[in-house]
Amino acid sequence: MHVYLIDGTYELFRHFYAVPPSADVNGQEVGAVRGVLASVLSMIEQGAIYLGVATDHVVESFRNDLYAGYKTSEGVPAELLSQFPILEQALEAMGVLVWPMVYYEADDALASAADKAATDDRVRQILICTPDKDLAQCVVGTRIVQLDRRRNAVRDEAGVIAKFGVNAASIPDYLAVVGDSADGFPGIAGWGAKAASLVLSQYPHLEDIPKDWTKWHPSIRKARALSESLFSAWHEALLFRTLATLRLDVPVFHRVDDLRWKGPRENFEELCRRMKVPNLLVRARSVTSTNPPTTNS
Numbered sequence: 001m002h003v004y005l006i007d008g009t010y011e012l013f014r015h016f017y018a019v020p021p022s023a024d025v026n027g028q029e030v031g032a033v034r035g036v037l038a039s040v041l042s043m044i045e046q047g048a049i050y051l052g053v054a055t056d057h058v059v060e061s062f063r064n065d066l067y068a069g070y071k072t073s074e075g076v077p078a079e080l081l082s083q084f085p086i087l088e089q090a091l092e093a094m095g096v097l098v099w100p101m102v103y104y105e106a107d108d109a110l111a112s113a114a115d116k117a118a119t120d121d122r123v124r125q126i127l128i129c130t131p132d133k134d135l136a137q138c139v140v141g142t143r144i145v146q147l148d149r150r151r152n153a154v155r156d157e158a159g160v161i162a163k164f165g166v167n168a169a170s171i172p173d174y175l176a177v178v179g180d181s182a183d184g185f186p187g188i189a190g191w192g193a194k195a196a197s198l199v200l201s202q203y204p205h206l207e208d209i210p211k212d213w214t215k216w217h218p219s220i221r222k223a224r225a226l227s228e229s230l231f232s233a234w235h236e237a238l239l240f241r242t243l244a245t246l247r248l249d250v251p252v253f254h255r256v257d258d259l260r261w262k263g264p265r266e267n268f269e270e271l272c273r274r275m276k277v278p279n280l281l282v283r284a285r286s287v288t289s290t291n292p293p294t295t296n297s
Contacts, residue, residue: 007128007130012084092265120256124143188236
């Protein structure tokens with residue numbers, strides 16, 4: 001079987017800016033929700049029947065307690081924020097397992113789900129459906145990969161190395177020094193992507209980097225400046241790496257079989273009526289009536 005783990009936050013943002021506004025029968029904006037539902041249902045129609053969706057029920061997480069500058073919901077349009085709980089309810093009504101995150105982030109749920117699914121020998125491949133660079137740290141060989149559905153591109157471990165210049169396990173260290181503007185931490189002064197790739201390809205983790213810059217690999221240019229910058233901000237670098245490291249202890253499911261889509265719930269019909277998308281109900285029922293197999297290609 002193949003397991004598909006979907007970044008619901010990314011999908012909702014993507015559809016919010018890609019599809020025209022649309023209100024339900026009560027005047028509530030649901031255009032992005034409708035887009036995500038149709039997209040997830042398309043995956044099911046194509047055979048992705050073992051799947052789960054993670055969302056950021058609230059943008060803030062435990063990381064905001066660790067670093068004051070970490071990302072918040074400030075600046076996110078209210079019309080977008082209001083659709084998160086609607087999306088979660090709609091996906092559940094469609095019969096999809098959803099992980100709405102409050103203390104953790106959606107990325108943590110995806111990482112935890114990938115790690116747990118990998119313990120099941122029946123699982124041939126786990127596809128984390130997001131282009132988010134944070135999730136690159138979860139990639140393992142060709143068994144746990146990232147799938148950018150918009151570009152129809154799969155990134156395995158060789159792909160991670162090709163893009164970032166480091167192994168998947170070094171991604172948190174890479175982000176710690178380069179920074180992540182989307183998450184709100186700046187990285188270490190003087191450490192760009194090229195320098196980070198060159199250093200971390202030789203020394204996979206921050207602790208592996210020699211404190212004496214004269215002992216650095218000769219291929220690393222500006223070793224002295226990079227060393228001074230890193231070790232003068234050592235505690236910040238470790239904090240940023242903690243922010244970038246995804247958790248693997250989020251409660252997600254007991255068994256991979258919990259992810260199997262078995263069709264929409266009874267309340268999905270009413271939800272489709274309220275959201276004015278009767279075609280989704282027809283499509284969901286059609287997929288159910290075909291009695292999909294217990295494994296997917």
